[in-house]
Amino acid sequence: MTLWWIGDIVLLIVVIPLAAYLLHRVFSAAKSIDPSVKEIAHVAEAGSKDLDAVPLLLTTQDQVRQTVAGVAGYGASLDVIVDDAEVAA
Amino acid sequence: MSGAAVVMIVAVVLIVLALVVYLVGVILQLRKITAGLDQVIAGVSQILEKTRPVNDVVKDINEQLDAGVDLLEGLLVKKAGLVDAMGLIDGLYPGAAAQGLRNFPESKDIDAPRIGEVYTKGTLTLARLGREAPIAAASPNGPAIRNPAYATASSRRLYPGGRPLEPEPLPRSPVIGTDAPVQYEQREDIGKPRKRMPSKS
Numbered sequence: 001m002t003l004w005w006i007g008d009i010v011l012l013i014v015v016i017p018l019a020a021y022l023l024h025r026v027f028s029a030a031k032s033i034d035p036s037v038k039e040i041a042h043v044a045e046a047g048s049k050d051l052d053a054v055p056l057l058l059t060t061q062d063q064v065r066q067t068v069a070g071v072a073g074y075g076a077s078l079d080v081i082v083d084d085a086e087v088a089a
Numbered sequence: 090m091s092g093a094a095v096v097m098i099v100a101v102v103l104i105v106l107a108l109v110v111y112l113v114g115v116i117l118q119l120r121k122i123t124a125g126l127d128q129v130i131a132g133v134s135q136i137l138e139k140t141r142p143v144n145d146v147v148k149d150i151n152e153q154l155d156a157g158v159d160l161l162e163g164l165l166v167k168k169a170g171l172v173d174a175m176g177l178i179d180g181l182y183p184g185a186a187a188q189g190l191r192n193f194p195e196s197k198d199i200d201a202p203r204i205g206e207v208y209t210k211g212t213l214t215l216a217r218l219g220r221e222a223p224i225a226a227a228s229p230n231g232p233a234i235r236n237p238a239y240a241t242a243s244s245r246r247l248y249p250g251g252r253p254l255e256p257e258p259l260p261r262s263p264v265i266g267t268d269a270p271v272q273y274e275q276r277e278d279i280g281k282p283r284k285r286m287p288s289k290s
């Protein structure tokens with residue numbers, strides 16, 4: 001009978017508070033994840049909106065091609081028109 | 090049933106109740122997290138979808154720009170020479186010559202000249218382009234001075250004896266005035282009596 005009471009006391013003083021404490025820690029940790037996930041979702045959404053201009057890169061690519069082609073044509077003309085530098089003796 | 094057994098049962102029930110309450114709470118939180126992660130995955134998927142072509146496009150743009158830089162650097166060095174090219178660059182963008190040209194590593198060691206003092210040929214050449222460019226070949230005023238196929242030879246033909254340092258002397262301007270040795274538009278009545286007009290009667 002004494003052992004029963006000792007077991008009861010251990011259960012009430014040690015096991016139940018420890019279980020409650022650990023469960024509370026798990027619950028708190030799970031609860032703290034939610035705001036972070038929501039924040040990440042907002043950031044991902046904002047990042048996705050920021051990337052709406054990415055298709056314009058195709059226009060930039062085309063314009064760069066045209067510009068470089070123009071520069072190449074102009075350079076080729078200058079190559080014909082302008083004398084080469086004299087080679088230093 | 091003894092008192093100790095009753096206390097034990099109550100304690101176990103309390104533990105089970107605590108487990109149920111907290112675990113249900115954790116389950117609810119995990120479901121919220123799952124919903125939030127679904128939103129994150131949707132956003133990240135959009136980001137992935139939108140950034141997929143970026144790599145190829147930027148790579149292509151960089152290749153084009155690299156080709157442009159190679160072309161311009163090569164042309165500048167070919168036409169102006171490496172030393173004068175560095176002087177030109179430093180004249181336009183002070184301090185830029187220290188970085189050197191990408192395709193000419195030795196350009197970093199060149200002491201860039203002050204281009205305003207030493208560079209005249211290119212400036213004059215560029216100034217002549219307006220009337221000597223090949224595009225003027227179809228000009229209604231006649232063919233261009235330069236032949237684009239023989240550009241250097243035709244330009245040298247402008248000064249076959251070398252470019253003159255100073256203009257040839259021109260005849261002096263004639264002296265004009267009443268004391269000039271040669272009088273222009275000489276009048277016949279100069280030095281003769283003044284003609285009298287007939288009087289009115």
